[in-house]
Amino acid sequence: MKTKITKKSVQKKYGLNKSFKFCLVLILLICFSAGCISQTSNETAISNYTEKIGSVGSDNNIENNQTGTATPEKSTGESKSLRELFNGYSNYIQELFPYFIPETINNKIPWEESDPVIPAIKVYTYKDLKTSDGIIYEARINAETGKIRSVYESSGYLAPSGEVKLTLDEGEEIARSFVLKAFGQDPDDIGDPDNIFTTIKTSNYVNLDRFNKLGKAANIYVRYYNKYEGLDGGPVLQMTINSISGNVTSCQFNIPNLQNHTFSSSVPSVSLDEAKEIIEEKIDEKYPGEVKTYEFLNDDKSEMLLWDTGVPVYYDNTTPVRLIWELEFNVERNIGAEPDISKFDDSTYGAVIDAHSGEILCLFYKDITIDYLKKYY
Numbered sequence: 219m220k221t222k223i224t225k226k227s228v229q230k231k232y233g234l235n236k237s238f239k240f241c242l243v244l245i246l247l248i249c250f251s252a253g254c255i256s257q258t259s260n261e262t263a264i265s266n267y268t269e270k271i272g273s274v275g276s277d278n279n280i281e282n283n284q285t286g287t288a289t290p291e292k293s294t295g296e297s298k299s300l301r302e303l304f305n306g307y308s309n310y311i312q313e314l315f316p317y318f319i320p321e322t323i324n325n326k327i328p329w330e331e332s333d334p335v336i337p338a339i340k341v342y343t344y345k346d347l348k349t350s351d352g353i354i355y356e357a358r359i360n361a362e363t364g365k366i367r368s369v370y371e372s373s374g375y376l377a378p379s380g381e382v383k384l385t386l387d388e389g390e391e392i393a394r395s396f397v398l399k400a401f402g403q404d405p406d407d408i409g410d411p412d413n414i415f416t417t418i419k420t421s422n423y424v425n426l427d428r429f430n431k432l433g434k435a436a437n438i439y440v441r442y443y444n445k446y447e448g449l450d451g452g453p454v455l456q457m458t459i460n461s462i463s464g465n466v467t468s469c470q471f472n473i474p475n476l477q478n479h480t481f482s483s484s485v486p487s488v489s490l491d492e493a494k495e496i497i498e499e500k501i502d503e504k505y506p507g508e509v510k511t512y513e514f515l516n517d518d519k520s521e522m523l524l525w526d527t528g529v530p531v532y533y534d535n536t537t538p539v540r541l542i543w544e545l546e547f548n549v550e551r552n553i554g555a556e557p558d559i560s561k562f563d564d565s566t567y568g569a570v571i572d573a574h575s576g577e578i579l580c581l582f583y584k585d586i587t588i589d590y591l592k593k594y595y
Contacts, residue, residue, distance in 0.1 A: 288314050307342060317350070319347075319349065331343055333358065337529075339361075339362070341359060344359070353371055354373035356372045365471075367470075375468075377432070381435060386438060389459045393421075408473060410444070414476075414477075417443070418443055418444070419440070420440075420443075423437070424436050424439050424458065435462045437460060444527075446481060451524075476531060482540060482574060483541070486543070487575075490522065490523075490543060493573070494514055494545065497578070500586065501586065505584070509551055513547060515566070522543055522544055526542045527539060529591050549563050570590075
């Protein structure tokens with residue numbers, strides 16, 4: 219069976235930029251723990267640490283100086299044993315998610331691993347955190363900063379029965395308060411001490427019509443992302459909120475340190491039409507005469523021309539941040555081009571083009587697989 223790539227599924231998997239990242243083979247917010255080590259090897263790795271470790275939080279970029287801020291033990295400036303450190307993280311998670319059953323968090327030893335979305339980030343993963351209604355969660359703590367990295371429903375999302383009670387404005391205020399409690403800073407200030415970015419906030423109900431028909435209440439999705447010189451720099455803070463209870467049900471915080479990065483020109487050397495032609499020529503070269511027409515989706519250039527502030531910036535601060543075209547498209551095939559497939563192909567394909575060099579960074583079409591992020595995984 220041919221794998222279908224739709225905009226919805228791609229956004230779940232590759233959501234580091236406003237539209238999508240076609241090249242990450244991971245699911246954002248609802249991802250499985252790729253590359254997890256076994257519990258036995260994890261305990262071995264933990265035991266190999268020095269029993270007494272110094273505080274990292276005291277010299278973090280993110281301070282904990284606001285009233286009401288949830289403060290993990292790591293940020294006290296004192297030397298802590300691993301047990302004390304992990305218990306501090308457990309308390310921190312419990313403060314942020316008070317509806318988690320305490321017995322499923324307390325005295326838990328986390329897994330140490332690379333973050334499945336950004337492998338350069340080391341995290342402590344707390345598994346099997348449960349709620350009274352039987353939902354199971356995973357929570358990740360950034361091992362360097364001691365701050366929450368992500369939380370998601372590992373048992374799968376279960377929409378509550380009933381009608382939406384919260385407005386989008388109310389959902390946005392809940393998200394803002396959550397960020398303030400988790401980081402001690404307002405969303406507009408996180409990760410941007412030099413104020414080089416403009417922070418944009420968006421919110422929406424997730425699949426509202428579909429859940430209404432099922433008698434369920436859709437989640438509220440709140441996203442804060444950065445713009446630089448008018449172009450999208452990708453999601454920074456993302457949260458989903460139960461529209462009945464107001465509980466934050468998942469979160470993903472991607473906060474790259476871009477203070478030492480330069481940016482390439484915001485004026486593309488390769489036009490949108492030229493980027494489309496590059497894709498068509500590559501496919502036609504491999505499958506001459508197969509495609510009758512290409513239908514590129516979304517005519518809004520501002521949603522397709524983006525800064526590549528995803529995985530590469532965590533590994534390289536000497537190369538200017540790349541400007542890219544992110545495109546998705548459908549195809550109609552010529553009759554007889556491939557007898558076992560209808561000429562009407564309902565799959566949506568994706569590609570990423572360097573907006574200055576014209577290099578194809580990502581392209582997935584049949585057995586054409588170009589993936590410039592593969593080396594990081």
